[in-house]
Amino acid sequence: DAMVIQNPRYQVTQFGKPVTLSCSQTLNHNVMYWYQQKSSQAPKLLFHYYDKDFNNEADTPDNFQSRRPNTSFCFLDIRSPGLGDAAMYLCATSRDLKRGRNEQFFGPGTRLTVL
Amino acid sequence: AQTVTQSQPEMSVQEAETVTLSCTYDTSESDYYLFWYKQPPSRQMILVIRQEAYKQQNATENRFSVNFQKAAKSFSLKISDSQLGDAAMYFCAYRSPSTNFGNEKLTFGTGTRLTIIP
Structure with a gap:
């Protein structure tokens, strides 16, 4: 099945120690997004x-x-995680911008x- | 800038009953897209239903339907015959129709946590 995959599902890092999160997709979508979501809050777009x-x-x-x-x-x-960066990080994709085919x-x- | 407001942080409904989640938004655009996303506990966010603003007919997907009131800028989600698997956080989201680069993003509301009572 076509999908969006994130690795790892859980990541523990130390304060100030660089960390990389990975996202891959088999949907061949043009657009990829990164969101930060803190507990019980809406996702916040970081960049795309x-x-x-x-x-x-x-x-x-x-x-x-x-x-x-x-x-x-x-x-x-x-680059230098702080305690405030502890969160869920969501990756999302969407197809191009033609009308009607734009859900993420x-x-x-x-x-x-972050410890 | 567009804003999306969900005024109900939490809702609960008896299993098999109907519940309506509210969403209002603010925009100066005449054409746009609205979405309801569901995020179950510890599971990924999935699209529930989508509405194009240029369509007058309310979208329906099985037990899920919307009441889209464009003049009032209201976009509520109705869940009929609620099931235990419907328990989740529900987010209302707005997307601009613009094809200009940088406008592909969603603006989310703060979410409504729905509990299903057996």
Whole structure:
């Protein structure tokens, strides 16, 4: 089945130690998104790629970076995680922008713990 | 900027009964998309139903239907014959129709946690 895969599902890191979260998709979608979701809150968009074009949200801290080496993969790098970065990180994809085919498909998320 | 408001942080319903979750939004655009997403505990978010603003007919997907009131900027979700598997956090979301790069994102409401009472 076509899907959005996130690895690992659970990640523990130490304060200040860089960490990378991974997302892959078999849907061949143009757009890939990274969201941060804290407990009982709505997902907050960090940034997204439309093909290779990167769009950073204005309030996304510099501590968060992303890479998309090809259509299938996208990475979230947290350069120096703080305690406030502990959250669920969701990856999502969507097809191009033609009318009616624009819902986002979400992965299961990676829960990040910062010690 | 668009905003989405879900005024019910928590709702509960007896199994087999009907429940309605509220959502209002604010926008100056005339064409847009609205979504309801479901996020069960410890499981991934999935799309429940989608509504295009240019369509007057309310969307329906099996037991799920919406009441889309464009003038009132209201987009409520009705779940009929509630089942235990419907227990989840439900998010209402708005998407701009613009094809300009950078406008593909969703604006989410704060969510409604739905509990199903056996």
